[in-house]
Amino acid sequence: MAFLKLAGTVTKRMGMKSACYMYPVVAREFTKTTRGHVELDSADCIYCGLCQRKCPTKAIEVNRQEKNWTIQPLRCIVCSGCVDVCPKKCLRMENTYSSSVTSKF
Amino acid sequence: MIMRHEDIAIKIQPEELVGKVSGLQGDGCRLVQIACSKTKENNFELVYSFEKDYKFCNLTFEVPPDAEVESISSMCFSAFLYENEIHDLFGLKIKHIAVDFQGTLYETAVKYPMSVETK
Amino acid sequence: MSYLAKSPWLIHYDGSSCNGCDIEVLACLTPMYDVERFGIINTGNPKHADILAITGSVNEQNIPIIKNIYDQMLEPKVVIAIGICATSGGIFRECYNVQGGVDQVIPVDVYIPGCAARPESIIDGVVKGLGVLEEKYKKYGKKR
Amino acid sequence: MSKRTIIPFGPQHPVLPEPIHLDLVLEDEKVVQAIPRIGYVHRGLEKLVEKQEYANMVYVAERICGICSFIHAQTCSQAIEDLLPIEVPERALYLRTIWAEMSRTHSHLLWLGLMADAFGFEALFMHCWRLREKILDMVEDTAGGRVIFGSCKVGGVRVDIEDAKLKDIVIQYNDLEKEIKEITDVFVEDYSVKHRLVDVGVMSKEDAHVLGAVGPTMRGSGVAKDMRTLGYAAYKYLKFEPVVETAGDCYARTKVRIREVFQSIDLIRQAVAQIPGGPIAVKVTGNPTGSSFQCVEQARGDVAYYLKANGTKNLERFRVRTPTFANIPPLLKMLGGCELADVPVIVLSIDPCISCTER
Numbered sequence: 001m002a003f004l005k006l007a008g009t010v011t012k013r014m015g016m017k018s019a020c021y022m023y024p025v026v027a028r029e030f031t032k033t034t035r036g037h038v039e040l041d042s043a044d045c046i047y048c049g050l051c052q053r054k055c056p057t058k059a060i061e062v063n064r065q066e067k068n069w070t071i072q073p074l075r076c077i078v079c080s081g082c083v084d085v086c087p088k089k090c091l092r093m094e095n096t097y098s099s100s101v102t103s104k105f
Numbered sequence: 106m107i108m109r110h111e112d113i114a115i116k117i118q119p120e121e122l123v124g125k126v127s128g129l130q131g132d133g134c135r136l137v138q139i140a141c142s143k144t145k146e147n148n149f150e151l152v153y154s155f156e157k158d159y160k161f162c163n164l165t166f167e168v169p170p171d172a173e174v175e176s177i178s179s180m181c182f183s184a185f186l187y188e189n190e191i192h193d194l195f196g197l198k199i200k201h202i203a204v205d206f207q208g209t210l211y212e213t214a215v216k217y218p219m220s221v222e223t224k
Numbered sequence: 225m226s227y228l229a230k231s232p233w234l235i236h237y238d239g240s241s242c243n244g245c246d247i248e249v250l251a252c253l254t255p256m257y258d259v260e261r262f263g264i265i266n267t268g269n270p271k272h273a274d275i276l277a278i279t280g281s282v283n284e285q286n287i288p289i290i291k292n293i294y295d296q297m298l299e300p301k302v303v304i305a306i307g308i309c310a311t312s313g314g315i316f317r318e319c320y321n322v323q324g325g326v327d328q329v330i331p332v333d334v335y336i337p338g339c340a341a342r343p344e345s346i347i348d349g350v351v352k353g354l355g356v357l358e359e360k361y362k363k364y365g366k367k368r
Numbered sequence: 369m370s371k372r373t374i375i376p377f378g379p380q381h382p383v384l385p386e387p388i389h390l391d392l393v394l395e396d397e398k399v400v401q402a403i404p405r406i407g408y409v410h411r412g413l414e415k416l417v418e419k420q421e422y423a424n425m426v427y428v429a430e431r432i433c434g435i436c437s438f439i440h441a442q443t444c445s446q447a448i449e450d451l452l453p454i455e456v457p458e459r460a461l462y463l464r465t466i467w468a469e470m471s472r473t474h475s476h477l478l479w480l481g482l483m484a485d486a487f488g489f490e491a492l493f494m495h496c497w498r499l500r501e502k503i504l505d506m507v508e509d510t511a512g513g514r515v516i517f518g519s520c521k522v523g524g525v526r527v528d529i530e531d532a533k534l535k536d537i538v539i540q541y542n543d544l545e546k547e548i549k550e551i552t553d554v555f556v557e558d559y560s561v562k563h564r565l566v567d568v569g570v571m572s573k574e575d576a577h578v579l580g581a582v583g584p585t586m587r588g589s590g591v592a593k594d595m596r597t598l599g600y601a602a603y604k605y606l607k608f609e610p611v612v613e614t615a616g617d618c619y620a621r622t623k624v625r626i627r628e629v630f631q632s633i634d635l636i637r638q639a640v641a642q643i644p645g646g647p648i649a650v651k652v653t654g655n656p657t658g659s660s661f662q663c664v665e666q667a668r669g670d671v672a673y674y675l676k677a678n679g680t681k682n683l684e685r686f687r688v689r690t691p692t693f694a695n696i697p698p699l700l701k702m703l704g705g706c707e708l709a710d711v712p713v714i715v716l717s718i719d720p721c722i723s724c725t726e727r
Contacts, residue, residue: 019255019256019498019501020255020256020257020258020261021256022261023257023343023344023347024347024348024351028344030508031508031509031512033508033509033510033511033512033527034508034512034513035512035513035518054424056315056420056424056427056428057308057312057314057315057317072312073337074308074311074312074335074337075308075311075312075314076308076337076339077308077314077315077339077427077431078338078339078513078518079339079427079518080512080518080526081424081427084526093512097337097338097342097344097345098337098338099345099348100334100335100336100337100345100348100349100352101334101335101337102333102334102335102352102356103335104311104312104327104335109450109658109659109660109661110658110659110660110661110674110676111658111659113661133577135577135578135580136580137580137663137670137672137689137694138672138674138687138689138694140674140685140687140689141687142676142684142685142687143685152674154661154672154674156663159593159595159597159598161661161663163661181578181579181580182578182579182697183578183579183580183694183697183698185697186693186696186697187689204403209405210405210406210407211285211406211407211410211726212284212285212407213284213320213321213407213410213412214283214284214320214321214323215320215321218320218321218412218415219414219415237387238386238387238409238723239409240408240409240410240411240723240726241409241434241723242431242432242433242434242437242723243386243433243434243435243515243721243723243724244431244433244434244435244437244515244516245434246386246434247434247435247478247515248514248515250497251497251501254481254493254494254497254498254501255494255495255497255498255501256497256498256501280409280723281411283408283409283410283411285407285408285410286379286387286408286409289379289387289408314431315416315427315428315431316411316413316416316431318416318419319411319412319413319415319416320412320415321410321411321412322411322412339431339516340434340513340514340515340516342514
């Protein structure tokens with residue numbers, strides 16, 4: 001009885017594909033909704049600074065005079081709060097994560 | 106589900122606490138939590154929440170910062186952690202806690218962080 | 225992944241993290257990501273480990289513990305800060321009990337962003353850490 | 369004459385995934401007393417209310433714990449909605465329920481794996497976590513994050529799940545249910561598992577009540593109490609009974625969690641069948657006033673939020689009593705009289721979540 005059960009399990013497992021998806025060899029495909037990192041389409045940006053005010057970790061810095069927008073990826077918690085608040089809808093959430101770095105600056 | 110604190114709160118005097126709690130214990134109530142907060146006048150406001158058959162009741166009272174509050178851990182043992190926590194974070198003195206950590210439950214960078222200004 | 229010259233062993237310490245990055249590190253070891261393919265083993269003993277993976281920020285109470293684990297590890301060693309809390313303190317940066325990132329206490333070699341850090345980026349980060357380890361080996365060999 | 373020794377247990381210990389410290393007073397191999405020491409993960413996030421606006425506190429609440437993150441966000445939003453006060457659309461309530469139950473299934477599978485690891489059943493650990501990944505994939509597909517969902521906000525939810533996707537979730541859960549059944553049968557029937565769990569860490573019904581145990585720890589001792597019966601979110605429209613086991617040992621607690629996984633899957637099915645259309649969020653205006661008290665059932669037990677507001681952008685007090693905090697006194701009770709080798713299993717049997725506990 002036990003042998004039959006075991007044989008059954010083994011044949012079933014042989015038909016299944018591996019649970020592991022071999023990450024670095026096979027690239028990961030992210031879903032559309034995945035929150036990876038924030039990107040800016042700077043053409044539309046009016047540098048209003050709402051995202052800077054909304055950001056809970058103060059990762060975003062907006063300079064209205066010099067017209068620049070910077071984000072520190074090592075501070076961003078990918079909450080996508082800035083994307084929700086952007087009045088021109090020029091911020092978007094990309095579904096790829098930002099890569100690791102060996103130094104902070 | 107709407108559960109405003111005001112609807113379930115019962116205001117008591119600090120010295121009534123032990124009697125009320127033992128009454129609630131006798132009724133078969135269960136301690137849910139003890140919360141402490143600072144009021145505008147710099148007093149401590151304590152909230153003792155009890156529950157029985159999904160009915161909640163919050164005993165609340167205010168004490169001045171230098172007051173001593175009697176522990177309820179002799180009646181509900183589980184209160185000892187909340188009381189030690191309140192002592193460590195707020196600096197409110199609580200007498201006769203069943204297991205008294207003497208302020209070593211949390212080692213924080215600032216002493217009594219919830220009562221003082223921090224970074 | 226044939227370019228991995230060494231099979232690094234890893235010790236994981238949970239600073240004051242929210243568990244998110246923590247379980248993602250564990251998830252790396254389980255069938256879907258399975259870093260044991262590369263010979264990476266999660267060990268509990270600092271003396272066995274080449275890589276110290278820290279999740280979560282540093283608070284008052286765990287500074288001595290992190291220092292202790294770091295000092296017990298043998299040279300050369302690599303420290304990886306996993307998640308935003310470990311790199312900069314994250315959303316808890318302004319809390320009274322949080323000192324900031326791990327680099328406040330010990331030198332960090334690789335920073336992995338993400339809240340919570342994805343297993344893929346943890347694997348990438350560990351591979352990057354291996355490069356650092358390789359270089360340190362070379363330097364260390366010259367010193368001897 | 370037996371010898372007394374004190375063994376320090378933790379914070380960095382191979383069986384502990386998280387830092388907690390216990391001083392175990394031993395007489396030979398028997399534990400007579402256990403004294404906890406916490407604070408290794410203490411961040412002090414309750415004081416963040418002074419720095420963050422109330423809407424941002426949802427992000428903070430979400431990061432109290434990475435495993436029960438969604439239910440923390442849900443409770444926090446619920447409390448703030450209560451203070452404002454605003455009415456949340458039905459569809460958002462249903463979506464919250466679905467996500468909460470998804471997070472419960474993933475949390476319980478995670479725990480089952482860790483438990484298997486604690487009694488040395490490596491293969492079972494791997495299988496539990498393999499199945500858990502499938503739930504996380506569904507979560508990522510719908511909410512956008514793996515462990516930190518990030519889909520809840522004050523006034524509703526941030527993303528909608530299309531009806532086709534909802535149906536797909538149910539189909540995936542149907543398949544998953546069969547696979548979970550295979551694994552949980554091993555937990556329930558295998559003699560080696562029973563050897564490690566039956567009659568270990570027994571807590572009576574009276575103790576569970578008096579010591580204020582919560583969640584599966586309490587229900588494993590025969591107290592039928594589940595805060596979901598309070599009827600928050602969409603639970604008022606769904607049919608379910610609290611899961612109860614009476615033995616009060618680690619085996620009973622395991623069985624409670626196993627049955628809760630299937631209960632959650634059933635709740636998801638019910639919710640998907642009944643979900644109405646309509647908006648998913650309402651506009652939030654004004655600042656909160658007054659104080660609110662919320663009790664919500666998490667995977668580990670009920671979490672109690674006590675929020676106080678004074679009409680400004682920042683809340684006045686943000687107090688969270690998490691399930692593991694309430695489960696520590698019962699744990700100390702269970703540890704008294706057990707053997708040293710059983711300590712890891714008993715500590716894990718309450719499903720400790722230290723980052724919740726210390727906030």
